[in-house]
Amino acid sequence: MAGPLSHIRVLDLSRVLAGPWAGQNLADLGAEVIKVERPGKGDDSRAFGPPWFKDPEGRDTTEAAYYMAANRGKKSITVNLSNAQGQELVRELAKHCDVLIENYKVGDLVRYGLGYEDIRQINPKIIYCSVTGFGQTGPYAERPGYDFMVQGMSGLMSVTGEPDTVPGGGPMRVGVPIIDILTGMYSSVAICAALAHRAETGVGQHLDLALLDTAMAFLSIQGMTYLTTGEAPGRIGNTHPTIVPYQVFPTADGNVILACGNDNLWAKFCTAAGCPELIADARFSKNALRVQNRKELDPILKGVFAKKSTKEWVAILEEAGVANGPINTIAQAFAEEQVIARGTRIDLPHPKGGKAPLIASPMKFSATPVEHKTAPPTLGQHSDEILTGLLGYDAGKIAALKAAGAL
Numbered sequence: 001m002a003g004p005l006s007h008i009r010v011l012d013l014s015r016v017l018a019g020p021w022a023g024q025n026l027a028d029l030g031a032e033v034i035k036v037e038r039p040g041k042g043d044d045s046r047a048f049g050p051p052w053f054k055d056p057e058g059r060d061t062t063e064a065a066y067y068m069a070a071n072r073g074k075k076s077i078t079v080n081l082s083n084a085q086g087q088e089l090v091r092e093l094a095k096h097c098d099v100l101i102e103n104y105k106v107g108d109l110v111r112y113g114l115g116y117e118d119i120r121q122i123n124p125k126i127i128y129c130s131v132t133g134f135g136q137t138g139p140y141a142e143r144p145g146y147d148f149m150v151q152g153m154s155g156l157m158s159v160t161g162e163p164d165t166v167p168g169g170g171p172m173r174v175g176v177p178i179i180d181i182l183t184g185m186y187s188s189v190a191i192c193a194a195l196a197h198r199a200e201t202g203v204g205q206h207l208d209l210a211l212l213d214t215a216m217a218f219l220s221i222q223g224m225t226y227l228t229t230g231e232a233p234g235r236i237g238n239t240h241p242t243i244v245p246y247q248v249f250p251t252a253d254g255n256v257i258l259a260c261g262n263d264n265l266w267a268k269f270c271t272a273a274g275c276p277e278l279i280a281d282a283r284f285s286k287n288a289l290r291v292q293n294r295k296e297l298d299p300i301l302k303g304v305f306a307k308k309s310t311k312e313w314v315a316i317l318e319e320a321g322v323a324n325g326p327i328n329t330i331a332q333a334f335a336e337e338q339v340i341a342r343g344t345r346i347d348l349p350h351p352k353g354g355k356a357p358l359i360a361s362p363m364k365f366s367a368t369p370v371e372h373k374t375a376p377p378t379l380g381q382h383s384d385e386i387l388t389g390l391l392g393y394d395a396g397k398i399a400a401l402k403a404a405g406a407l
Contacts, residue, residue: 003030004368008195011036011097012074013081013090013114015043017147017177018211019103019131020070021184022191026099027073028361028370034097034386035071035377036090039078039407042379043067056354063352068376070184072348072358075382078407085406087112094119094126096390099191103131106141116206125204127194129187135210145211147177154179154215155232159222162237169235183214244290244297245269248327249305256305256313259323263287272320273304348375383407 008031012023020035020043027033037043049064080086091114094100100119102109109115116128130136133145151157151173161172187209194205216223225233225241233241238257240246245266246259260266263286270278278284278300283293290297305313310326317324326332333339347355356375363370387393393401401407 006030009097010099013102017180018183022187025188033074035074071376076377077383078380083406099127101129129207131209136208147180150211251310254310255327269322350375
């Protein structure tokens with residue numbers, strides 16, 4: 001069964017993560033995604049190693065794991081955008097595409113005749129998605145933007161990490177470039193919405209996605225806490241601001257997460273954990289009281305959890321129907337039975353030999369399932385295929401473009 005976007009062709013001019021993540025989502029959904037890269041170097045993230053993908057003999061290739069994370073299912077063509085013939089080639093490709101994704105600095109592609117207005121003149125139905133640090137408008141529009149700096153600017157790091165008053169306290173970034181990834185996700189949603197609108201009206205449009213906008217939206221509950229109270233929330237580590245207990249507890253050999261999202265679960269936990277007297281304790285009988293008396297409750301529960309191993313606690317709490325889970329390493333996470341059962345790891349044949357280990361899309365469809373067909377492409381792997389198959393260029397014209405420095 002063809003994917004839900006199998007009728008869509010995407011021109012992906014983006015690099016590194018946010019834009020490529022959006023393109024990868026569309027490829028997972030069945031779209032043909034043509035990735036345009038710089039001759040010789042390609043996407044910047046190709047050089048973000050080690051680690052590198054290894055060939056069947058265990059030797060490092062030139063394919064960085066970072067690049068591999070965001071480019072499966074695409075086709076790669078190399079084009080020199082600073083070359084006039086290269087610019088014309090991109091315009092020719094855009095004529096045949098439904099979507100264009102780019103994450104150049106504001107105004108850069110306009111200088112090459114590849115801005116939205118330029119492309120709209122030759123393809124009025126194009127969905128042109130621009131991904132930048134700060135958006136197309138506003139006083140910061142021309143600044144470069146990166147995930148780490150936006151995590152700081154948005155206030156996200158002010159609510160991530162332990163408080164300053166405890167060992168190891170201080171602002172902390174999230175362990176993956178989450179703003180880049182979320183911007184890619186918002187871009188994917190916006191593109192699909194614009195395609196649905198175009199299907200009804202025939203009208204294309206320009207989408208303006210920004211890392212800072214995404215980070216501010218991602219503040220969600222914490223952002224609303226500030227807007228409703230006028231007080232900025234701070235870092236509270238692994239505890240929850242309004243639910244207790246909803247946190248990490250050390251066990252005899254590791255750690256376990258306990259999540260008592262309501263008073264019924266609290267009672268179940270106390271019974272299963274062998275401390276039923278806490279249910280009737282006036283300090284802890286209701287969630288609001290547990291929040292108020294968190295400092296008194298924490299040491300009691302730490303004493304309880306220290307008596308058994310993580311594995312024992314997971315089994316006890318699972319049987320009682322209380323939400324919980326271990327704190328896994330990434331290796332342990334990939335070894336989880338549920339992760340294996342859901343097909344999270346996939347292995348696809350790679351042009352440099354062997355199979356590339358990849359992480360599957362989490363999107364599950366009953367009628368149009370995601371089909372992972374190809375590994376992330378090598379640099380320029382599909383140049384001739386695209387030029388001959390899509391644009392109808394013959395060998396002589398391709399040779400002339402190469403000689404002119406356009407490819």
